[in-house]
Amino acid sequence: MRNVYLDHNATTPLHPKVRQALTEAFDLFGNPSSIHELGRKARREIELTRQTLAEFINADPEEIIFVGSGSEANNTVINSLSCCSSHCSLKNDNRSEVITTRIEHPCVLEAARCVADRGAKVTYLSVNKHGLVNPDELQEKISDKTVLVSIMMANNEIGTIQDIQNLAEIARKKGVFFHTDAVQAVGKIPVDVKKIKVDFLSFSAHKIYGPKGIGALYVKKGSPFCPFIRGGHQEKGRRAGTENTLGIVAFKESILQRKIEMIEEEIRLNKLKTFFQTRLESEIDDLEFNGMPGNSLAGTLNVSFDGVEGEALALYLDLEGIAVSTGSACSSGSLDPSHVLLATGISPEKAHGSIRFSLGRSTTEEDINYTVDKLIPILAKLREISTVYKPRNKNGK
Amino acid sequence: MENKSNWAYSEIVKDHFINPRNILKNDEEFIEDGKGIEGNVKCGDEMMFLIKVDHDSQIINACRWKTYGCASAIASTSLLSEIIIGMSLDEAFNLTPKDLAKKLGDLPEHKIHCSVLGDKALRAAINNYYERQNMISKIRKEKTKTICQCMSVTDSDIELAVLDGARTYLELQEHTKLGTVCGQCKEEATKILESLVKKHFEK
Numbered sequence: 001m002r003n004v005y006l007d008h009n010a011t012t013p014l015h016p017k018v019r020q021a022l023t024e025a026f027d028l029f030g031n032p033s034s035i036h037e038l039g040r041k042a043r044r045e046i047e048l049t050r051q052t053l054a055e056f057i058n059a060d061p062e063e064i065i066f067v068g069s070g071s072e073a074n075n076t077v078i079n080s081l082s083c084c085s086s087h088c089s090l091k092n093d094n095r096s097e098v099i100t101t102r103i104e105h106p107c108v109l110e111a112a113r114c115v116a117d118r119g120a121k122v123t124y125l126s127v128n129k130h131g132l133v134n135p136d137e138l139q140e141k142i143s144d145k146t147v148l149v150s151i152m153m154a155n156n157e158i159g160t161i162q163d164i165q166n167l168a169e170i171a172r173k174k175g176v177f178f179h180t181d182a183v184q185a186v187g188k189i190p191v192d193v194k195k196i197k198v199d200f201l202s203f204s205a206h207k208i209y210g211p212k213g214i215g216a217l218y219v220k221k222g223s224p225f226c227p228f229i230r231g232g233h234q235e236k237g238r239r240a241g242t243e244n245t246l247g248i249v250a251f252k253e254s255i256l257q258r259k260i261e262m263i264e265e266e267i268r269l270n271k272l273k274t275f276f277q278t279r280l281e282s283e284i285d286d287l288e289f290n291g292m293p294g295n296s297l298a299g300t301l302n303v304s305f306d307g308v309e310g311e312a313l314a315l316y317l318d319l320e321g322i323a324v325s326t327g328s329a330c331s332s333g334s335l336d337p338s339h340v341l342l343a344t345g346i347s348p349e350k351a352h353g354s355i356r357f358s359l360g361r362s363t364t365e366e367d368i369n370y371t372v373d374k375l376i377p378i379l380a381k382l383r384e385i386s387t388v389y390k391p392r393n394k395n396g397k
Numbered sequence: 398m399e400n401k402s403n404w405a406y407s408e409i410v411k412d413h414f415i416n417p418r419n420i421l422k423n424d425e426e427f428i429e430d431g432k433g434i435e436g437n438v439k440c441g442d443e444m445m446f447l448i449k450v451d452h453d454s455q456i457i458n459a460c461r462w463k464t465y466g467c468a469s470a471i472a473s474t475s476l477l478s479e480i481i482i483g484m485s486l487d488e489a490f491n492l493t494p495k496d497l498a499k500k501l502g503d504l505p506e507h508k509i510h511c512s513v514l515g516d517k518a519l520r521a522a523i524n525n526y527y528e529r530q531n532m533i534s535k536i537r538k539e540k541t542k543t544i545c546q547c548m549s550v551t552d553s554d555i556e557l558a559v560l561d562g563a564r565t566y567l568e569l570q571e572h573t574k575l576g577t578v579c580g581q582c583k584e585e586a587t588k589i590l591e592s593l594v595k596k597h598f599e600k
Binding site: 316337 | 439
């Protein structure tokens with residue numbers, strides 16, 4: 001049986017070069033804070049990575065903080081900026097309102113819900129059917145109490161890419177800080193923090209062929225900041241805890257490889273996705289593509305199939321060796337239809353019947369052909385079982 | 398297969414999932430004696446169950462079903478469709494989701510509710526049979542009232558949770574998973590919870 005991995009937005013396999021870098025770094029065990037040579041050696045590697053990451057997004061090295069994950073980076077910003085404590089040194093002029101969107105990753109939504117429970121006001125922006133935020137709505141919703149706007153750069157489920165530069169400018173003009181969750185974007189599309197002028201930006205290694213457990217937070221010089229994890233001088237007191245040296249070294253290699261491969265690979269994946277879409281459209285009836293054609297991550301393809309339940313479909317594909325997701329991987333433990341798809345206005349029924357295919361650097365045309373070939377009989381079977389599937393009348397459409 | 402142990406469900410579930418029995422085929426003519434439909438597509442699953450009954454013996458001799466549902470809904474209904482053949486209507490009516498889950502080699506906790514649909518639809522089909530046969534006295538209403546449609550939580554489930562220690566809506570949710578999908582039942586569930594706490598624990 002063939003193994004086809006089409007779940008790159010959930011996580012990615014290690015790039016061979018990253019694996020090699022990791023293997024070579026196994027003996028780099030010194031505590032980066034130690035004064036001896038073993039410690040200094042680890043420190044040097046960490047600072048080299050900081051430089052590499054900073055360069056990649058056009059930041060200064062001291063603006064990069066290593067954290068445990070994209071989720072930690074997002075939680076750090078949401079929690080610290082909305083802090084309402086009068087004892088806090090953070091200078092927010094008594095502002096605590098956070099504006100975010102309905103299509104954020106659960107780690108942003110949950111963090112926002114938590115700060116709301118603690119008294120901060122949280123406002124959610126809607127999106128259109130393509131998953132795009134309306135800049136006018138942001139303009140309207142910012143009040144004199146707003147301290148932070150947090151909008152994701154590229155959506156993990158449907159791949160839609162927001163115009164962050166424009167949205168950040170709206171916030172900046174009103175004196176409001178701007179954070180973007182760029183976990184799905186950095187390493188897939190060019191990101192330049194000096195151009196988009198955001199105050200905070202989260203990204204992560206494991207979405208771009210690095211290991212899990214290492215992420216980074218960009219904090220623009222002069223932005224207010226309050227540590228989420230305390231009790232150590234690491235990262236200049238901004239994130240306590242002995243550094244994940246191995247993860248950091250591997251992160252450097254994954255970024256270096258993205259530098260080489262990203263642009264060409266995105267072009268290739270875009271073509272591959274178009275090929276995939278064309279085959280699906282011409283060979284399978286009654287489906288819809290979710291997201292924004294022409295303005296989405298090259299590897300992301302979200303499809304709703306009429307009359308079938310997504311989890312059953314994903315499990316049938318799994319039995320054929322094809323790995324895909326229904327909505328967000330984090331949702332697979334729950335029965336809720338994808339909050340992202342519902343926010344784009346599609347019916348719960350269509351949201352329940354959606355599959356996210358996410359392609360990556362190892363995906364080939366043969367993989368896509370194999371997937372479509374397997375999908376056809378599986379869909380026919382599930383649709384025959386289905387109580388709700390009704391073939392659409394093609395002429396009437 | 399190498400990843401056998403990682404399959405989220407048991408081998409029996411897998412077998413019934415891959416080869417569901419007694420599916421109503423598209424071109425098949427199956428004239429049923431009773432028909433039941435349960436569930437809600439909005440919540441992610443819907444089930445239709447058809448039965449044929451030997452009128453003299455009141456024994457189910459054939460059945461067909463269709464579903465818009467997940468793997469455990471498909472598998473549990475397939476299993477159900479096998480074991481009810483040859484059963485009397487009474488026996489079939491009294492089958493519980495627990496009987497099925499046991500036969501399936503246990504389901505993940507958050508998937509139990511999916512397996513409930515099949516036998517609910519079966520009971521609806523049996524009642525529908527009595528209705529068609531004008532055997533109105535045989536029709537058995539569900540003894541309990543379903544409060545949370547999404548997670549199939551009944552008033553008696555709520556009572557059990559209260560007796561088990563749930564005192565607040567949040568605790569009730571932890572115990573029963575009620576209201577964790579569409580949340581529409583919150584008000585009704587809270588009322589029932591309060592009255593049950595009063596009934597059992599206030600003097």
